[in-house]
Amino acid sequence: MIEIKDLHKSYKMGSNSLHVLKGINFKVEEGELVAIMGSSGSGKSTLLNILGMLDGADSGEYTLDNVPIKNLSETKAAQYRNKFLGFIFQSFNLINYKSALENVALPLYYQKVPRKERQEKAMKYLDRVGLKPWAAHLPSELSGGQKQRVAIARAMAAEPKVLLADEPTGALDSKTSYEVMDLIQKINDDGNTILVVTHEEDIAHMCKRIVHLKDGVIVEDKKIEQVRAEQYV
Amino acid sequence: MFDLERWQEIFDTIRKNKLRTFLTGLSVASGIFILVILLGFGQGMRNGIEQEFKQDASTSVWVWPGVTSKEYKGLNPGRRIQLVNENFDRSSAMFKNTIERGSSRIFVRGVSVNYGKEALIYGVQGVASDFQFIENASMLEGRFINYQDEVSAGKVAVIGNKIKTDVFNKVDSPIGEFVEISGIPFKIIGVYKEMEDREEERIYIPITTAQKAFNGGNRINNMSFTLPPVENFDEAVAQAINFKDDMREYLQQIHTVAPDDTGAMEVWSAMEEAKRYYGLTNNIKLFFWFVGICTIIAGVVGVSNIMMIVVKERTREIGIRKALGAKPWSIIAMILHESIFVTAISGFTGLIFSMALLELVGPNIEVDYVLNPSVNFKVAFSTVLVLILAGTLAGFVPAWRAAKVQVIESLRDE
Numbered sequence: 001m002i003e004i005k006d007l008h009k010s011y012k013m014g015s016n017s018l019h020v021l022k023g024i025n026f027k028v029e030e031g032e033l034v035a036i037m038g039s040s041g042s043g044k045s046t047l048l049n050i051l052g053m054l055d056g057a058d059s060g061e062y063t064l065d066n067v068p069i070k071n072l073s074e075t076k077a078a079q080y081r082n083k084f085l086g087f088i089f090q091s092f093n094l095i096n097y098k099s100a101l102e103n104v105a106l107p108l109y110y111q112k113v114p115r116k117e118r119q120e121k122a123m124k125y126l127d128r129v130g131l132k133p134w135a136a137h138l139p140s141e142l143s144g145g146q147k148q149r150v151a152i153a154r155a156m157a158a159e160p161k162v163l164l165a166d167e168p169t170g171a172l173d174s175k176t177s178y179e180v181m182d183l184i185q186k187i188n189d190d191g192n193t194i195l196v197v198t199h200e201e202d203i204a205h206m207c208k209r210i211v212h213l214k215d216g217v218i219v220e221d222k223k224i225e226q227v228r229a230e231q232y233v
Numbered sequence: 234m235f236d237l238e239r240w241q242e243i244f245d246t247i248r249k250n251k252l253r254t255f256l257t258g259l260s261v262a263s264g265i266f267i268l269v270i271l272l273g274f275g276q277g278m279r280n281g282i283e284q285e286f287k288q289d290a291s292t293s294v295w296v297w298p299g300v301t302s303k304e305y306k307g308l309n310p311g312r313r314i315q316l317v318n319e320n321f322d323r324s325s326a327m328f329k330n331t332i333e334r335g336s337s338r339i340f341v342r343g344v345s346v347n348y349g350k351e352a353l354i355y356g357v358q359g360v361a362s363d364f365q366f367i368e369n370a371s372m373l374e375g376r377f378i379n380y381q382d383e384v385s386a387g388k389v390a391v392i393g394n395k396i397k398t399d400v401f402n403k404v405d406s407p408i409g410e411f412v413e414i415s416g417i418p419f420k421i422i423g424v425y426k427e428m429e430d431r432e433e434e435r436i437y438i439p440i441t442t443a444q445k446a447f448n449g450g451n452r453i454n455n456m457s458f459t460l461p462p463v464e465n466f467d468e469a470v471a472q473a474i475n476f477k478d479d480m481r482e483y484l485q486q487i488h489t490v491a492p493d494d495t496g497a498m499e500v501w502s503a504m505e506e507a508k509r510y511y512g513l514t515n516n517i518k519l520f521f522w523f524v525g526i527c528t529i530i531a532g533v534v535g536v537s538n539i540m541m542i543v544v545k546e547r548t549r550e551i552g553i554r555k556a557l558g559a560k561p562w563s564i565i566a567m568i569l570h571e572s573i574f575v576t577a578i579s580g581f582t583g584l585i586f587s588m589a590l591l592e593l594v595g596p597n598i599e600v601d602y603v604l605n606p607s608v609n610f611k612v613a614f615s616t617v618l619v620l621i622l623a624g625t626l627a628g629f630v631p632a633w634r635a636a637k638v639q640v641i642e643s644l645r646d647e
């Protein structure tokens with residue numbers, strides 16, 4: 001599903017250059033639930049953003065669903081993001097003036113799904129994250145956990161091939177974090193490929209594989225026994 | 234433009250961001266409002282100044298004798314030149330092909346003027362019938378002095394409207410009333426109106442009467458003429474200058490005045506003055522163009538700032554939309570579509586309100602040098618278009634930038 005080879009990325013800051021990713025190689029198969037771990041500043045977000053085509057790499061190869069991602073026009077990149085990728089951010093990134101339902105329906109707008117169908121589908125996904133009664137509420141009227149569930153519903157609504165989550169529980173207390181992880185595990189159970197960036201051990205162990213980043217390279221990549229989040233909810 | 238889904242998305246955005254939309258709209262509308270009012274007053278001031286200059290017949294020429302300042306043909310300087318009837322009659326005959334109308338005039342001095350028991354302090358002037366047209370005075374009541382009055386040296390008087398309101402406020406009409414000038418009763422036959430109050434504080438009587446009744450002999454104080462109107466302004470000026478020079482030359486000869494002693498025989502042409510005034514109005518025009526352009530620039534800067542701030546504020550939203558699969562052009566189109574829509578609606582609202590205000594209030598404004606402020610609809614309309622265009626461009630730059638940069642940069646924006 002995802003394959004990257006010798007991926008490099010550095011940030012230029014004035015005359016200095018900060019080499020963040022120093023040759024990353026890895027592969028993700030369909031249906032995997034991968035945790036990307038590492039200390040703060042180790043380049044986890046940078047890697048995920050490149051995988052999500054939110055940012056560009058300096059060099060290296062990237063293939064997503066057998067499509068080589070290289071020198072894409074912004075228009076093409078938008079199409080791939082829309083069709084292949086769903087995002088879940090630590091800061092939720094909901095549009096504050098749109099209701100929960102409208103937020104979930106937004107990727108479908110960019111898929112040119114007609115309005116009525118859009119709303120039906122969005123409602124279906126809101127229902128799946130248990131927020132149907134909150135459909136008409138603005139993000140400001142929702143709790144952190146609820147916001148993240150709306151964001152998850154939004155990521156799911158486009159029916160992407162890969163879900164990318166950057167510290168999805170970073171802004172949540174542990175109980176809410178487990179609820180969100182429970183949701184992510186269930187989505188993964190349905191066969192969706194998911195990458196979760198986290199620096200928390202317990203969250204990482206709720207995935208099926210842990211990739212450890214340190215100083216811009218992968219220092220460890222292991223399959224693990226998944227801890228189900230359900231038991232903590 | 235006719236993408237229904239996008240219209241829905243835009244109306245959604247507007248509905249959900251009422252305050253932002255309202256503030257944007259308000260500043261655009263008030264900008265246009267102020268602009269139109271300013272343009273209107275610029276026009277009003279031009280009208281007003283033009284009006285101020287429209288007092289006397291525009292082709293009038295005035296002759297004022299003075300005191301010689303140069304020795305000439307054995308005559309000492311310091312000699313007071315006195316015009317007499319003959320000067321007027323001869324010159325009128327000489328230049329009869331050039332002159333349209335003419336009148337000599339005498340200021341009657343050292344007389345008392347009474348209305349009943351009331352003593353009046355208005356100046357009395359003896360004039361001919363043509364003087365009405367030279368002064369550009371319009372009759373409010375009755376008639377002006379006519380040729381018959383001149384021939385018969387009738388004891389009739391024409392008063393200014395100011396005198397009527399100041400003195401004859403107890404009678405229905407001053408017509409038929411009598412004023413006594415040095416004890417001689419003069420019947421009021423007319424009331425005239427002038428542009429300026431000062432010129433309405435005169436009592437005109439026939440020049441013949443003035444000379445006969447008040448020891449005027451054949452003396453006159455000055456002469457005035459109008460020339461026939463000429464379509465072309467430059468020709469009119471040339472005609473006036475020609476006539477002026479001929480007239481001066483003739484009178485200087487008769488009175489033995491040195492040709493370069495202009496103070497002794499002053500000839501003044503309204504046309505020449507008008508030429509200066511046209512130069513002045515051109516400068517005023519230029520000035521108001523300058524003010525107008527500055528105002529438009531201010532408006533452009535204002536609207537552009539608003540647009541830039543609005544788009545800047547939405548950078549993160551742009552990032553989110555892009556992460557969800559919005560193409561760059563759909564982002565730009567959405568933002569511009571919305572901003573054009575809001576600017577256009579509010580711009581034209583401001584336009585309509587300001588034009589309505591000018592329509593309603595404009596004609597009632599009575600301030601010196603401001604007359605009927607109004608604005609050319611085409612100019613105002615184009616101004617609104619310019620502002621919309623400027624707002625669009627100003628919104629376009631940050632929208633384009635936000636649409637082009639890596640999504641993560643827009644998302645990072647706080």
Ligand SMILES: Nc1ncnc2c1ncn2[C@@H]1O[C@H](COP(=O)(O)OP(=O)(O)O)[C@@H](O)[C@H]1O
Binds near residue numbers: 039043
């Ligand atoms: N836009 C940027 N410009 C400069 N430096 C950046 C930028 N984004 C991230 N970095 C730096 O790159 C390093 C890795 O960042 P990041 O991928 O966000 O780390 P993580 O998500 O693992 O905490 C950090 O040292 C961070 O300061």
Ligand SMILES: [Mg+2]
Binds near residue numbers: 044167
């Ligand atoms: Mg991070």
